[in-house]
Amino acid sequence: MFDFRTRRKFILYTIMTILFIIFFFPLLYMISTSLTPNEDLILQNMSTIRAFFPSEIGLKNFSDVFQRMPFGRFLFNSLFIVSTTILLGLVVNSMMAFGLARFNFKGRNLIISTVLALMIIPFEAIAVPLLLITNRLGWLDSYQVQIIPFIANPFYIFLLYQFFINFPKELEEAAIIDGANWYQIYYKVAMPLSKPVLASVAILHFLMQWRRFLWPLMVTRGPSYRPLTVAMQVFFGEYPRLWGDIMAYVAMMTLPVVILFVILQDRYVSTVARSGIK
Amino acid sequence: MKKLLTISIVLLLTFVMAGSVVAQTEIEVWFHSGRGSEREVIRDQAQRFSEMDNGITVNLVKLPEGSYTQQVQSAAAAGDLPDVLDLDGPTIANYAWSGFLKPLGEFVPEEMEEDFLPSILEQGYYKGNLYALGTFDSGLAFWGNKEYLEEVNARIPEGVEDAWTFQEFMDITKRLQELSEVEYALDMKLNYGVNEHYTYEFSPFLQAFGGDLINRETMVAEGTINGPEANAFASWFQSLFERGYADPNPPGDTQFIEGKTALAWVGHWTFNQHKNALGDDAILIPAPKFMGGKQATGMGSWAWSMPSSTEHPEAAWEFMKFILQPEEIIKMTNANGAVPARESAIEMSELYKEGGELNLFVEQLQKIAVPRPVTPAYPTITSAFQTAMDNIINGADVSQELNDAAETIDEEIEYMGIEQGE
Amino acid sequence: MNRSNKTVIGTFLTPAVVLLMAFMILPFVMAFVLSFTNSRLIPGPRGTQYIGLTNYQKLVEDNMFWRGLKHNFYFVIIVVPIQTSLALLLAILVNQKLKFSKFFRTFYFIPTVTAMVAVAVVWSFLYHPNGLINSFLTFITGGVWGGVDFLNTTRWAFPAIMAMSIWQGVGFQMLIFLAGLQDIPSSYYEAADIDGANSWEKFKYITLPQLKNTTTFVVISTTILAFRLFTQILVMTNGGPQGSTYTVMLHIYKMAYQRLNIGYGSALTVVFFIIILIISLLQRYLLGEQREVA
Numbered sequence: 001m002f003d004f005r006t007r008r009k010f011i012l013y014t015i016m017t018i019l020f021i022i023f024f025f026p027l028l029y030m031i032s033t034s035l036t037p038n039e040d041l042i043l044q045n046m047s048t049i050r051a052f053f054p055s056e057i058g059l060k061n062f063s064d065v066f067q068r069m070p071f072g073r074f075l076f077n078s079l080f081i082v083s084t085t086i087l088l089g090l091v092v093n094s095m096m097a098f099g100l101a102r103f104n105f106k107g108r109n110l111i112i113s114t115v116l117a118l119m120i121i122p123f124e125a126i127a128v129p130l131l132l133i134t135n136r137l138g139w140l141d142s143y144q145v146q147i148i149p150f151i152a153n154p155f156y157i158f159l160l161y162q163f164f165i166n167f168p169k170e171l172e173e174a175a176i177i178d179g180a181n182w183y184q185i186y187y188k189v190a191m192p193l194s195k196p197v198l199a200s201v202a203i204l205h206f207l208m209q210w211r212r213f214l215w216p217l218m219v220t221r222g223p224s225y226r227p228l229t230v231a232m233q234v235f236f237g238e239y240p241r242l243w244g245d246i247m248a249y250v251a252m253m254t255l256p257v258v259i260l261f262v263i264l265q266d267r268y269v270s271t272v273a274r275s276g277i278k
Numbered sequence: 279m280k281k282l283l284t285i286s287i288v289l290l291l292t293f294v295m296a297g298s299v300v301a302q303t304e305i306e307v308w309f310h311s312g313r314g315s316e317r318e319v320i321r322d323q324a325q326r327f328s329e330m331d332n333g334i335t336v337n338l339v340k341l342p343e344g345s346y347t348q349q350v351q352s353a354a355a356a357g358d359l360p361d362v363l364d365l366d367g368p369t370i371a372n373y374a375w376s377g378f379l380k381p382l383g384e385f386v387p388e389e390m391e392e393d394f395l396p397s398i399l400e401q402g403y404y405k406g407n408l409y410a411l412g413t414f415d416s417g418l419a420f421w422g423n424k425e426y427l428e429e430v431n432a433r434i435p436e437g438v439e440d441a442w443t444f445q446e447f448m449d450i451t452k453r454l455q456e457l458s459e460v461e462y463a464l465d466m467k468l469n470y471g472v473n474e475h476y477t478y479e480f481s482p483f484l485q486a487f488g489g490d491l492i493n494r495e496t497m498v499a500e501g502t503i504n505g506p507e508a509n510a511f512a513s514w515f516q517s518l519f520e521r522g523y524a525d526p527n528p529p530g531d532t533q534f535i536e537g538k539t540a541l542a543w544v545g546h547w548t549f550n551q552h553k554n555a556l557g558d559d560a561i562l563i564p565a566p567k568f569m570g571g572k573q574a575t576g577m578g579s580w581a582w583s584m585p586s587s588t589e590h591p592e593a594a595w596e597f598m599k600f601i602l603q604p605e606e607i608i609k610m611t612n613a614n615g616a617v618p619a620r621e622s623a624i625e626m627s628e629l630y631k632e633g634g635e636l637n638l639f640v641e642q643l644q645k646i647a648v649p650r651p652v653t654p655a656y657p658t659i660t661s662a663f664q665t666a667m668d669n670i671i672n673g674a675d676v677s678q679e680l681n682d683a684a685e686t687i688d689e690e691i692e693y694m695g696i697e698q699g700e
Numbered sequence: 701m702n703r704s705n706k707t708v709i710g711t712f713l714t715p716a717v718v719l720l721m722a723f724m725i726l727p728f729v730m731a732f733v734l735s736f737t738n739s740r741l742i743p744g745p746r747g748t749q750y751i752g753l754t755n756y757q758k759l760v761e762d763n764m765f766w767r768g769l770k771h772n773f774y775f776v777i778i779v780v781p782i783q784t785s786l787a788l789l790l791a792i793l794v795n796q797k798l799k800f801s802k803f804f805r806t807f808y809f810i811p812t813v814t815a816m817v818a819v820a821v822v823w824s825f826l827y828h829p830n831g832l833i834n835s836f837l838t839f840i841t842g843g844v845w846g847g848v849d850f851l852n853t854t855r856w857a858f859p860a861i862m863a864m865s866i867w868q869g870v871g872f873q874m875l876i877f878l879a880g881l882q883d884i885p886s887s888y889y890e891a892a893d894i895d896g897a898n899s900w901e902k903f904k905y906i907t908l909p910q911l912k913n914t915t916t917f918v919v920i921s922t923t924i925l926a927f928r929l930f931t932q933i934l935v936m937t938n939g940g941p942q943g944s945t946y947t948v949m950l951h952i953y954k955m956a957y958q959r960l961n962i963g964y965g966s967a968l969t970v971v972f973f974i975i976i977l978i979i980s981l982l983q984r985y986l987l988g989e990q991r992e993v994a
Contacts, residue, residue, distance in 0.1 A: 023871075125969035
């Protein structure tokens with residue numbers, strides 16, 4: 001006979017485990033395929049349960065990837081582009097959101113509505129004009145062409161705005177009494193208090209930049225500035241496709257994001273702990 | 279005065295000599311990076327060419343194949359093309375129409391041009407000008423499983439001339455389907471996905487039925503892609519799936535080598551895969567003679583061309599000439615297994631020369647290969663055909679699908695303002 | 701308390717405003733202009749010409765556009781509510797103070813971070829007639845389930861894409877809800893405990909109202925992302941079978957990047973933009989969010 005707490009825990013764990021299987025299952029498929037060195041075996045097992053238990057295991061696909069391309073270079077390019085965009089984006093977007101959330105001025109509603117409208121524009125729709133603009137600026141085949149257009153993002157401005165607008169006035173007023181100006185309030189009060197939302201904005205921004213494909217495809221040429229998504233196209237030209245190599249590549253591409261997520265998660269947990277004390 | 283003259287002469291000479299050292303022309307070459315072996319060959323060729331004492335160095339840029347066409351299109355839009363690049367056959371016309379490519383006529387000597395396969399020239403010519411020359415072509419035929427074919431007493435054709443007739447082909451298919459080991463008599467390689475390969479591999483059947491994608495004289499689709507011959511073709515093709523002769527959704531790429539299918543309609547690139555698995559049981563069978571004895575097969579591959587924006591056309595041509603030499607062609611085709619583009623290179627190829635195992639591909643290219651329509655509207659033609667075929671395979675109404683395709687194509691041609699003959 | 705110091709406001713807004721103007725608004729205005737031309741990615745010999753409203757007339761008669769739009773609505777109506785509620789449930793679940801909840805949270809999020817191209821390929825294998833999902837369904841129904849070619853049947857293809865999209869996208873919304881949940885002061889719950897409220901009452905009277913702005917954001921952003929449905933369609937069905945999974949973004953992509961018809965692609969974009977804008981404004985009005993400085 002369980003007591004109430006144990007039974008609740010048991011139910012929760014069961015649900016979480018079932019969900020875990022549902023969410024992890026296809027990815028396990030990816031991993032086991034990447035570890036199957038024999039391409040014929042992969043093709044034969046593709047649609048069956050045997051795909052999860054390959055009879056041969058090896059790292060050949062991974063070494064193939066490194067042999068076919070300077071993977072390290074592309075990884076560096078992607079990481080550099082994405083981290084620069086996020087850092088600059090956090091500053092620029094949070095400033096704009098703070099400005100919209102904490103001040104009253106003429107045109108404020110217009111700007112908010114514009115930001116909302118901009119969220120809707122799919123990137124594919126403006127890619128060609130943007131190509132013409134950045135070409136005019138002489139930016140083609142560079143890092144900045146992959147960074148600067150993506151720093152300001154209406155999604156994140158809107159998300160941060162939603163959070164800043166909830167801040168109690170009293171916090172700011174207390175800071176003003178202590179002699180702080182608006183910049184100090186932004187930097188020393190608002191930013192530290194919104195760590196969880198900043199962490200999620202960072203993760204979402206990371207994802208969006210990490211996956212970006214159409215744009216780098218249009219603006220990069222040689223391997224110098226090529227990111228991982230474009231480099232992946234090496235596998236998608238000829239038939240038959242080498243699924244082992246593709247899956248090994250994708251697994252290596254996914255890993256940095258998972259690591260980032262695990263690191264940023266600690267941020268959340270510390271926030272939870274702190275709000276418990278409050 | 280004399281002194282001044284001496285100094286000027288010395289200075290002039292210094293400049294000239296310095297100039298001749300500096301006058302190393304660098305040309306940028308783009309190519310799609312396919313499989314490793316192909317990449318190694320082109321890298322080696324570029325290196326040997328740069329080391330030659332001709333004052334030209336090559337900056338070779340490999341672009342990933344899966345997105346190559348899009349990258350080149352963006353570069354063209356931005357006015358950012360290199361000195362030499364390779365283009366996929368069916369896209370050449372669009373660039374030529376737009377004036378992005380330099381005609382090669384002034385560079386190519388007549389005897390060199392005559393040495394190329396007719397299919398390579400058909401693909402490279404647009405409005406009477408030659409814009410591209412490939413180092414290789416592709417070959418498309420049936421790969422047969424000899425064991426099964428012998429089991430059903432099928433006649434094995436020798437070459438293009440004595441290919442199966444339509445009746446014979448259908449008869450053999452039916453008997454193959456009855457074999458217990460065979461799940462599907464025919465393998466249409468639908469696992470490649472709905473893309474260019476649909477047009478490459480299925481439009482030859484359409485042409486063997488007497489139809490076509492578009493009327494090549496008037497450049498109008500109405501009445502051709504939805505004409506009676508095309509309808510007959512599409513109904514027949516649909517019936518292959520309805521009758522269970524072909525799998526509309528194959529689980530992988532291995533049906534033929536596992537012996538689950540008996541006849542695979544696919545290109546030269548499967549040669550190694552098939553030989554490794556089936557050995558001498560994998561045999562090549564020419565495209566059958568369909569309606570009125572008509573035969574057709576696919577053709578076309580990557581080809582080299584020169585953007586009109588290049589500042590070094592002479593140097594660019596030197597490089598193209600270098601890689602188009604028979605000895606260099608053969609290095610490439612030995613690596614990727616494709617059909618060498620020049621007759622003189624074919625003679626040097628073990629697989630493709632007279633009596634070689636894959637000579638049938640050459641024979642087909644010389645006699646029955648049909649180029650995909652050379653028109654800037656090709657992207658629309660192929661996508662309309664692909665959509666129609668995909669739907670037809672999945673059981674849609676044949677005549678409606680073909681009418682839709684015709685309408686889409688003709689609308690686009692009118693919208694693009696393509697004039698007759700363009 | 702001065703909430704209208706122009707210099708201060710200017711400093712906060714300028715960087716983002718300049719960037720948005722240069723790299724979003726300007727290109728969109730250019731796209732609007734291009735929609736009245738026959739512009740092509742690789743222009744023809746006669747260059748780009750002004751063609752008035754031709755593109756918009758073409759659009760009105762373009763069956764594929766309307767069919768795609770219908771599918772987009774269908775997708776939004778089904779996926780947005782399911783995905784949003786599922787995301788909230790997941791967020792609450794992993795926000796429990798349990799051992800390993802961090803571990804589970806990470807794994808629920810992984811599908812979101814995996815390249816869509818790879819995920820879509822894996823699911824194509826799972827959905828295959830002899831694939832694992834069919835095998836599983838046959839197994840648990842004791843053989844009653846006959847096996848379905850999910851991605852090649854007009855009836856099943858779109859629901860299959862929907863299920864896969866929810867699976868892939870729910871981690872994204874879970875994360876935003878999680879941030880929202882952790883923003884609720886725990887003192888509220890403690891006070892409720894003292895008043896003797898049960899879990900459901902706490903959820904209804906504290907959690908939900910406190911998550912109002914978060915929910916608004918999640919619903920609006922999920923709707924927008926749902927309208928952009930594209931990559932999985934391109935990889936898994938390419939709009940088929942028989943157009944049953946065709947969407948507007950796929951249509952725009954095909955027109956602009958396969959047929960290189962930038963002018964027409966731009967016209968499609970402008971119209972699509974206006975439609976989504978109206979829906980988002982409607983949602984915002986209905987969900988009614990806080991607009992003024994607190």
